[in-house]
Amino acid sequence: MELEACEDNIRIDQYLASNLKISRSKIQKLIKQNKILVNGKNINSSYLVKEKDSILIDDDLDFEVSVDKENIPIDVVYEDDYLLIINKKSGMVVHPAPGNYHGTLVNALLYRFSLSNLDTVRPGIVHRIDKDTSGLLVVAKDDKTHELLSDMIKEKKIERIYYALVDGIIPHETGTIDAPIGRDPNNREKMKVTDINSKNAITHFKVLKRFPNVNQTLIECKLETGRTHQIRVHMAYIGYPIYNDPVYGKRKETTEFGQFLHSKKITFIHPITLERIEKEVGLPKEFQDYLEKINIQE
Amino acid sequence: MYEWMVSRLKKKILAISTSILILDQILKFLVTSVLHYKETVFIIPNFFYLDYIKNQGGAFSIFKNHPLLLLIVGMISIVFLGYYIDKKKNFHLIEIIYLSLIMGGILGNLIDRLLYNGVIDYLGFIFGNYYFPIFNFADISIVSGVILLFIDSIRRDKNGVRSM
Numbered sequence: 001m002e003l004e005a006c007e008d009n010i011r012i013d014q015y016l017a018s019n020l021k022i023s024r025s026k027i028q029k030l031i032k033q034n035k036i037l038v039n040g041k042n043i044n045s046s047y048l049v050k051e052k053d054s055i056l057i058d059d060d061l062d063f064e065v066s067v068d069k070e071n072i073p074i075d076v077v078y079e080d081d082y083l084l085i086i087n088k089k090s091g092m093v094v095h096p097a098p099g100n101y102h103g104t105l106v107n108a109l110l111y112r113f114s115l116s117n118l119d120t121v122r123p124g125i126v127h128r129i130d131k132d133t134s135g136l137l138v139v140a141k142d143d144k145t146h147e148l149l150s151d152m153i154k155e156k157k158i159e160r161i162y163y164a165l166v167d168g169i170i171p172h173e174t175g176t177i178d179a180p181i182g183r184d185p186n187n188r189e190k191m192k193v194t195d196i197n198s199k200n201a202i203t204h205f206k207v208l209k210r211f212p213n214v215n216q217t218l219i220e221c222k223l224e225t226g227r228t229h230q231i232r233v234h235m236a237y238i239g240y241p242i243y244n245d246p247v248y249g250k251r252k253e254t255t256e257f258g259q260f261l262h263s264k265k266i267t268f269i270h271p272i273t274l275e276r277i278e279k280e281v282g283l284p285k286e287f288q289d290y291l292e293k294i295n296i297q298e
Numbered sequence: 299m300y301e302w303m304v305s306r307l308k309k310k311i312l313a314i315s316t317s318i319l320i321l322d323q324i325l326k327f328l329v330t331s332v333l334h335y336k337e338t339v340f341i342i343p344n345f346f347y348l349d350y351i352k353n354q355g356g357a358f359s360i361f362k363n364h365p366l367l368l369l370i371v372g373m374i375s376i377v378f379l380g381y382y383i384d385k386k387k388n389f390h391l392i393e394i395i396y397l398s399l400i401m402g403g404i405l406g407n408l409i410d411r412l413l414y415n416g417v418i419d420y421l422g423f424i425f426g427n428y429y430f431p432i433f434n435f436a437d438i439s440i441v442s443g444v445i446l447l448f449i450d451s452i453r454r455d456k457n458g459v460r461s462m
Contacts, residue, residue, distance in 0.1 A: 081427040
């Protein structure tokens with residue numbers, strides 16, 4: 001099986017063990033037998049995985065993960081022979097991962113479409129948005145398109161605009177947060193702004209509306225990089241965490257809806273038809289309802 | 299036919315094959331110097347693109363894991379073709395054309411296998427959502443040569459004349 005790493009700076013044995021639900025010792029054994037190659041090369045167990053590393057496991061493993069097709073409703077905003085644009089609901093996980101092999105966007109997609117297969121566990125997925133983030137996501141239907149879209153993401157040729165509601169009143173009209181993001185050494189599930197094992201991350205934001213009555217600000221964000229949890233970490237870092245964010249938020253109590261963050265607009269040149277694709281979707285109902293509520297209170 | 303005429307035709311085959319070989323290598327040189335490895339550039343949206351790749355297999359990537367085998371097969375083909383042309387006493391125009399096309403094409407790809415351990419391919423076509431395997435100018439040359447050879451042999455069979 002073949003997969004593409006989507007995390008950074010984790011030991012490969014640890015990464016594979018948690019991603020494939022098999023023991024670390026089994027992984028280490030396979031590495032010793034040179035049955036695990038990274039970017040076509042032999043590595044040892046302490047190798048630190050880099051994002052986009054292609055990991056090849058040459059073994060008829062009994063753990064070959066099969067991703068089930070599931071008939072789950074999804075909102076397809078755009079479709080052609082090569083790619084899809086999906087408007088993901090908040091709460092839906094993008095792809096299967098340990099402890100979560102069902103109900104993901106990939107399960108739903110496989111039911112309706114054939115997807116690129118460069119990665120067995122994450123077919124079609126060229127970029128991700130968090131579980132509780134809603135909005136637009138591009139999915140590749142074939143391997144060539146997958147490669148081309150991945151390159152475009154790396155070269156920042158896919159522009160995404162997010163809407164976020166943050167706690168606190170941002171006094172500035174616009175701003176840029178340029179602070180490196182890495183894994184939080186104290187909590188593997190969390191990311192943080194840090195100098196250690198981090199990668200540069202840049203977020204631009206623009207204030208759309210302030211709500212002094214509830215002490216919140218609606219902003220628009222544009223990403224120059226695409227680190228895990230980037231907007232959430234960056235906004236929390238400057239003291240305006242995203243409202244209702246269970247991990248980086250200010251408040252202890254959050255609702256199931258999760259962070260008020262929505263990937264609203266996506267613009268790019270189609271890698272194969274070379275047409276300009278520009279798609280925009282409205283905010284999810286919960287987000288919209290909440291905005292209307294605080295608007296009336298004002 | 300006179301000896302000197304036959305040898306002139308053989309020289310013609312050599313000249314055409316060499317031109318095809320040179321043209322093929324020039325095109326490959328251009329592709330490798332303009333594009334990065336695995337870079338894709340669309341020329342006609344939705345239909346034709348350039349994509350610089352190295353193919354270790356044969357046509358349609360067959361015998362992908364046996365580069366040496368393919369190298370040997372290529373060399374044997376060249377030796378066989380050379381021997382065939384050398385022994386042949388008479389040439390029709392169509393024979394000159396297809397023999398040159400096949401020779402030049404095989405040589406073009408053989409050089410790649412010797413120099414880069416794989417063939418440089420760059421022509422990509424999409425039909426709907428089917429991606430035709432990426433190929434190169436030498437492939438076109440070989441395939442056209444083989445098609446001409448078939449046409450010629452069918453025509454000869456119809457006329458009741460056996461080739462060679």
